[in-house]
Amino acid sequence: MEMPMGLPKVFQRVSQTPTNPHAAQTARIFDVADLYRTPVSQGPEVSATSTVPLDEKLRQAYFWIVNTAIISPHYDIEYNEAPPQSFVIGDSKGLLTLPSAQSYSSYVLLPLLTFATRRKCLFIGGPGRGKTASAILMGVIAGYPVREVRRAMQHGQPQMTIADLLGNPLPADLVQAQKMEDIRISWRSWLSMRVKIIDEYNRIPTRTQSALLTVMGDNYAEVLNHIFECPESAWFLTANDDRGGGTYQVIEALRDRIDVVVQALAFNPRFLRDLLMRIEENIRPEDVVPPQIVFTEAEVDRLQEEIRAITVPTEVRRRLEFFISQFELCESAGAQFEYKTKDTARLAGVDPGTLSAQDTGRDRLKDLGCQTTNGLSVRAMMTLLVYAKAMSYFRGNQAIELEDLRQVLPFVLHDKLTPDIEAPFFDAAGNSAYRTDRIGWQRRLFDLACAEYDRLDLDRDDPVATLELEFDRGLDGLTESETRTRLAKIERLIGEWAKGRKLYGHLYDDLLKLKYLHQRYTNYLRWLKTQ
Amino acid sequence: MISARFAQVLRSGRDHFNKRFAAARHSDPQLDWETFTRFLADVVDPLVQAVDLAAPEHTADFATHAYDVGLELATLRLIGTAAKNRAVEAAWQRALPPAARLVAAHPRRALAAISNAAHQLAVNGSTRHAEWVSTVAQLAPQSANLDDWLKVGEVAAWRAGLAHYRSSALTLCETLTEPLALAAVGAPSHASWPKVRAELLANPWHDPANPHPATALRVTRQAGGFRGFGREFSERPVVVAQGEHFVATSGDTSWVLIADAFGATLHRATEDEQAVLQPVSLSAGKVSATGTRVVTGDGEIDLGEFGPITSVAANGTTIAVTAQLTYAVVLIARPGK
Numbered sequence: 001m002e003m004p005m006g007l008p009k010v011f012q013r014v015s016q017t018p019t020n021p022h023a024a025q026t027a028r029i030f031d032v033a034d035l036y037r038t039p040v041s042q043g044p045e046v047s048a049t050s051t052v053p054l055d056e057k058l059r060q061a062y063f064w065i066v067n068t069a070i071i072s073p074h075y076d077i078e079y080n081e082a083p084p085q086s087f088v089i090g091d092s093k094g095l096l097t098l099p100s101a102q103s104y105s106s107y108v109l110l111p112l113l114t115f116a117t118r119r120k121c122l123f124i125g126g127p128g129r130g131k132t133a134s135a136i137l138m139g140v141i142a143g144y145p146v147r148e149v150r151r152a153m154q155h156g157q158p159q160m161t162i163a164d165l166l167g168n169p170l171p172a173d174l175v176q177a178q179k180m181e182d183i184r185i186s187w188r189s190w191l192s193m194r195v196k197i198i199d200e201y202n203r204i205p206t207r208t209q210s211a212l213l214t215v216m217g218d219n220y221a222e223v224l225n226h227i228f229e230c231p232e233s234a235w236f237l238t239a240n241d242d243r244g245g246g247t248y249q250v251i252e253a254l255r256d257r258i259d260v261v262v263q264a265l266a267f268n269p270r271f272l273r274d275l276l277m278r279i280e281e282n283i284r285p286e287d288v289v290p291p292q293i294v295f296t297e298a299e300v301d302r303l304q305e306e307i308r309a310i311t312v313p314t315e316v317r318r319r320l321e322f323f324i325s326q327f328e329l330c331e332s333a334g335a336q337f338e339y340k341t342k343d344t345a346r347l348a349g350v351d352p353g354t355l356s357a358q359d360t361g362r363d364r365l366k367d368l369g370c371q372t373t374n375g376l377s378v379r380a381m382m383t384l385l386v387y388a389k390a391m392s393y394f395r396g397n398q399a400i401e402l403e404d405l406r407q408v409l410p411f412v413l414h415d416k417l418t419p420d421i422e423a424p425f426f427d428a429a430g431n432s433a434y435r436t437d438r439i440g441w442q443r444r445l446f447d448l449a450c451a452e453y454d455r456l457d458l459d460r461d462d463p464v465a466t467l468e469l470e471f472d473r474g475l476d477g478l479t480e481s482e483t484r485t486r487l488a489k490i491e492r493l494i495g496e497w498a499k500g501r502k503l504y505g506h507l508y509d510d511l512l513k514l515k516y517l518h519q520r521y522t523n524y525l526r527w528l529k530t531q
Numbered sequence: 532m533i534s535a536r537f538a539q540v541l542r543s544g545r546d547h548f549n550k551r552f553a554a555a556r557h558s559d560p561q562l563d564w565e566t567f568t569r570f571l572a573d574v575v576d577p578l579v580q581a582v583d584l585a586a587p588e589h590t591a592d593f594a595t596h597a598y599d600v601g602l603e604l605a606t607l608r609l610i611g612t613a614a615k616n617r618a619v620e621a622a623w624q625r626a627l628p629p630a631a632r633l634v635a636a637h638p639r640r641a642l643a644a645i646s647n648a649a650h651q652l653a654v655n656g657s658t659r660h661a662e663w664v665s666t667v668a669q670l671a672p673q674s675a676n677l678d679d680w681l682k683v684g685e686v687a688a689w690r691a692g693l694a695h696y697r698s699s700a701l702t703l704c705e706t707l708t709e710p711l712a713l714a715a716v717g718a719p720s721h722a723s724w725p726k727v728r729a730e731l732l733a734n735p736w737h738d739p740a741n742p743h744p745a746t747a748l749r750v751t752r753q754a755g756g757f758r759g760f761g762r763e764f765s766e767r768p769v770v771v772a773q774g775e776h777f778v779a780t781s782g783d784t785s786w787v788l789i790a791d792a793f794g795a796t797l798h799r800a801t802e803d804e805q806a807v808l809q810p811v812s813l814s815a816g817k818v819s820a821t822g823t824r825v826v827t828g829d830g831e832i833d834l835g836e837f838g839p840i841t842s843v844a845a846n847g848t849t850i851a852v853t854a855q856l857t858y859a860v861v862l863i864a865r866p867g868k
């Protein structure tokens with residue numbers, strides 16, 4: 001099949017050179033077919049049989065969108081190989097950094113990683129900033145014709161009913177049917193698509209939002225006891241105002257299902273010339289997506305498998321554990337140790353921030369947990385790991401680096417970690433901007449957690465990790481005396497920590513872990529005695 | 532002046548063609564309209580006429596794709612006055628018209644493939660681009676379809692000097708008919724393909740067009756040269772064997788050297804390849820060098836013109852030598868057994 005007329009090939013150029021070259025690790029193979037491959041694209045009939053690795057194809061897609069489809073990219077995901085050049089600018093002492101390694105635009109990269117992992121991405125930002133256009137691009141990259149993507153897009157509006165969203169019973173069946181099962185449902189076509197787009201989701205009425213929640217959360221739709229099983233898909237939602245300024249308040253469970261939030265940043269008028277050309281030439285990026293960057297269903301399946309195979313080194317995982325540990329503790333929320341959490345306070349209808357403010361003895365500026373009103377859900381942690389793996393995969397690596405985690409973290413936790421803007425941290429000099437800049441705040445939060453981790457020297461001196469390692473070797477063949485020794489070790493450690501140390505989030509989780517280990521050994525000891 | 536047929540196609544799609552040029556000039560403000568129109572008149576028009584004769588039903592589509600590919604070539608500076616060479620234009624003018632029947636229905640694929648191949652051959656200084664153009668033009672009538680013709684082009688590229696494609700090209704020959712495979716490797720039409728193939732596999736210095744085996748050591752080729760003259764080596768290289776190939780090292784950089792009867796190509800060595808290099812030596816198995824002479828069990832050869840030998844490496848068919856008076860690696864074919 002040849003390319004249809006009217007598609008300007010120069011707009012469809014995809015990087016032919018490796019987008020993020022890594023040293024070849026396999027034996028050198030010279031394929032004479034390379035003769036015809038570059039620099040001019042051979043069109044879709046050849047591209048369809050392309051053997052480009054999928055991570056490379058993903059990068060090709062990213063660079064095509066950044067260089068061709070998006071006029072004004074912002075490189076806010078910064079990587080450095082050497083210390084970057086930085087400049088302090090303005091009265092607020094803003095820092096402009098020129099990264100020394102390949103850096104990325106979150107507005108393009110996060111949706112693309114969402115596509116690759118089949119997760120859920122929310123675009124936020126003012127009207128007319130390209131949120132919907134970017135979502136449509138993702139549909140086209142999934143292989144759907146532009147027209148089909150546009151037609152399948154759900155537009156949130158105050159009159160939207162469940163039938164509008166999911167489908168209608170056939171009128172004839174409604175009249176003639178004797179039983180519910182006899183009523184056939186005409187399901188809406190978007191339900192079967194692998195890229196689902198909900199435009200202005202915060203304008204959907206609350207009741208319809210609940211039906212949407214079932215589709216988003218459980219991947220099926222239900223009308224009159226009939227079930228439609230949806231395929232696994234990537235979701236792209238847009239909202240002009242994510243802080244509740246839509247027509248309807250978005251139900252919390254629906255918000256919680258969203259995996260990443262990306263903000264459409266402002267258009268830089270220095271790129272107006274490109275915008276003018278777009279108007280004059282009447283070119284829409286979604287109409288000229290190069291076939292080389294269109295993924296088949298099987299390819300996206302493979303992408304997911306390959307991303308899952310990215311490893312998480314222990315030292316990176318430990319820092320993430322330490323970071324997450326900071327937030328759940330609310331010492332005065334519970335009498336029993338396990339219930340000293342912000343969630344306990346929240347369930348009781350008490351503001352955890354108010355309770356935290358009553359805590360005494362701890363340094364509220366140093367305690368990172370004081371900066372948030374909540375802890376992190378398991379879903380958020382899983383999402384964080386998936387996106388960190390996807391980021392590492394996108395960069396052509398086999399294992400996550402700490403920086404991958406640091407870069408994706410604020411987009412995943414954007415709506416998951418709520419700042420307590422009354423916390424002393426936000427009043428400190430130079431921190432007031434963090435009240436409004438969630439991305440910057442969460443990145444700072446992670447950096448502070450890592451600095452504390454380094455200060456405590458936990459990479460080298462982590463007694464809980466040592467005990468955990470000991471336990472992971474298994475209980476098989478463990479003698480009674482050895483078990484008692486280990487129990488004593490745990491009790492001694494808790495005793496040491498109890499002497500005058502303030503209770504911080506990471507310490508709280510360490511103590512609960514020690515209690516877990518103690519319980520496992522106690523149960524084992526009890527079993528040993530019955531033998 | 533352009534032909535009435537091409538003019539008609541351009542006229543009927545005027546809006547589209549103009550938009551495409553404008554879009555291309557947006558991303559490349561240096562794009563020259565005059566150069567491009569000259570390419571359309573001198574190169575694309577004759578081709579469109581050839582397609583119009585061979586398959587008139589495809590003329591309009593072919594012309595549109597030729598315009599698009601031409602525009603892409605112009606932005607890549609592979610055609611026109613800004614191009615470093617005329618390889619791509621020559622391929623369009625001489626290789627494509629005889630294949631008009633084959634390329635008419637798949638213009639994008641064919642035009643891109645031929646352009647890319649012409650460019651690859653041209654940028655590799657040691658290849659014979661004109662020979663490749665001539666071969667593919669000559670074998671177009673014998674090719675049943677575009678796939679076969681493009682395969683012939685791939686085999687011809689190997690024979691025009693891209694030695695590293697040898698193994699892959701020979702595999703490709705297996706998918707061609709016997710007459711076309713023989714023609715593609717330059718063997719006489721009465722030869723037997725299995726025999727020709729076996730000889731090619733056994734000896735990289737075997738040329739089916741000149742199948743007489745050498746009986747003595749002979750210098751067949753020099754590979755690489757001084758960077759000051761646009762070649763690879765900043766310092767005089769030394770050479771070691773690595774599997775069936777050689778690795779030449781100049782300064783901090785190493786190059787994999789692949790050579791046969793049709794050419795020699797150098798490829799920057801990867802870190803892995805550099806990590807397993809053998810030590811440089813003046814002897815390799817039963818091959819040794821003394822002064823300017825190379826001595827083997829098959830005989831000896833004096834390389835006086837290149838000066839005292841600095842390194843020698845050998846495999847079953849080839850001896851590679853470096854010397855004090857040359858920046859090239861001298862390749863010696865061992866007599867066929």
